[in-house]
Amino acid sequence: MxxxxxxxxxxxxxxxxxxxxxxxxxxxxxxxxxxxxxxxxxxxxxxxxxxxxxxxxxxxxxxxxxxxxxxxxxxxxxxxxxxxxDKDTWNIARQVAKERRKRELDPVLKILDELSNVQGDVKDPEFKTFNKTVTDINKLAKNVDKTLDTMLKAEESWFWGSIFKMFK
Amino acid sequence: MxxxxxxxxxxxxxxxxxxxxxxxxxxxxxxxxxxxxxxxxxxxxxxxxxxxxxxxxxxxxxxxxxxxxxxxxxxxxxxxxxxxxDKDTWNIARQVAKERRKRELDPVLKILDELSNVQGDVKDPEFKTFNKTVTDINKLAKNVDKTLDTMLKAEESWFWGSIFKMFK
DNA sequence: TTAAACTTTCAATAATTACTGAAAGTTTAA
DNA sequence: TTAAACTTTCAGTAATTATTGAAAGTTTAA
Known part of the structure; x- marks a missing residue:
């Protein structure tokens, strides 16, 4: 080509x-x-x-x-x-992750926190399902948030090294 | 509320x-x-x-x-x-990751592989920059691909356990 | 069979998102 | 200053994407 x-x-x-x-x-x-x-x-x-x-x-x-x-x-x-x-791929990835976290993940985390605190009747299946879904997604989102935080602070080699340790 | x-x-x-x-x-x-x-x-x-x-x-x-x-x-x-x-957040995350990988990441990986193999004059800065950018992005995309693969096979606890080890 | 109950399709339309191009704005050098 | 060289803005328009709704299709029970 x-x-x-x-x-x-x-x-x-x-x-x-x-x-x-x-x-x-x-x-x-x-x-x-x-x-x-x-x-x-x-x-x-x-x-x-x-x-x-x-x-x-x-x-x-x-x-x-x-x-x-x-x-x-x-x-x-x-x-x-x-x-x-900038042609450094790692910088690009980190920059995109950083911006999307700020623009999209952070606002949604704020709402999830708020919704996790909604009180209700634990006997009501409607409330139970709502509460479980929201708190579970909130936990997942917080995990993603923490992982991104690590990635943003990390050197490329350290980050991928840590990821690779998952395979062994 | x-x-x-x-x-x-x-x-x-x-x-x-x-x-x-x-x-x-x-x-x-x-x-x-x-x-x-x-x-x-x-x-x-x-x-x-x-x-x-x-x-x-x-x-x-x-x-x-x-x-x-x-x-x-x-x-x-x-x-x-x-x-x-399905209300299992981990299943949802894996399912979305699986589909987006198949629909979007895989096709782009195919193109990046192809473009990584384009030959040219290593003295030409145009070629050198193209080649470096494409091969670097290809490497990153392959890392993401492998990580997703692990995630798709993993149990939730094992996966996040491994992520948390990154922090220690 | 048939007709009621339900699901699917898709051409027309609406809503959203992106783009153009010309006018207004800014900077610089003489 | 001024005018050429350049950048920015944004109302109007185009392109894309999503939605409607009515007709066609399917299934089931009698």
Missing amino acids: ELTAAKQKFIEAWGKLGSEWGINRTMAQVHALLLVSPEALTTEEIMKDLSISRGNANMTLRDLIGWGLVEKQHKAGERKEYFYA | ELTAAKQKFIEAWGKLGSEWGINRTMAQVHALLLVSPEALTTEEIMKDLSISRGNANMTLRDLIGWGLVEKQHKAGERKEYFYA
Whole structure:
């Protein structure tokens, strides 16, 4: 396969995976494009490569910066802004985990805690089932939360080393 | 808080979390409703509780069965079908992990393997960056795949026990 | 058989989400 | 200052995704 075709395929696959996981397809594609670009790119280049509008490129890049996945760069003597993506896969995974935890897991944990404390008649099957489901999910979510916390603090090798110990 | 209000809040929160993770909001809500229902429910009851149409209820329930999260039940002497959700949180987590792996991770792993094998000029920075990014992501994805495999085979206590060892 | 009770399908429509492009805003160099 | 070079905003529109509801299909009991 051609390098150009291979890049294209990577960008498409990444976009599809992103959209299946609730991440805007274009955002995932812009990220993918930057991940396979050795040099930082300008808005113009991104617009052209992915055939997207200036407005879309601008907002998407802003979002990616907000996710901590992309940074602005300036080149000496130039007005234009350049965009560069960290290529360290472990950093990317941690950054995504960190943001999704903050944006999505934390709010739901708060609600689960609240719902776990709802009082009711333990003889009532409606209450019993509600209470069991909510407290069980709350426990699971807290486990996930703790595991993410460990992952965020960890070095890659240590983290996967620990995971691998599970197999032995 | 009222039990009824609490259920409502749980259904909404679950629907929101689902939609943020690429799962149809209604599907997540129907699942949530069944999770807090001690008895199996009919299509009619689900339609009424969530104010959704018959067609939507029917297709959503079919999807949930396809995900292995809900099962049909029949009551003796009755024509109607009843729907029941497994309430074991660990089973639910494993089932979701299993399906998403099959539907989303496996296809992307296949593409990453293919792209990892693309040949090129190691002196070309374009190729070098592409190759590094793709092979690194491929490695990470394979680690996730293996971890999921372990999780799918594991008992809950064993799995979380192993995770907790990471903290010590 | 048949008709009532129930389930499934899917074309039409609604709701949501994403994108465009032009205008407004900002920065820089002369 | 000013005007060129660049970035940001956002109302309007397009694309995608989800839902409805009525018709078609199926099952069961008499």
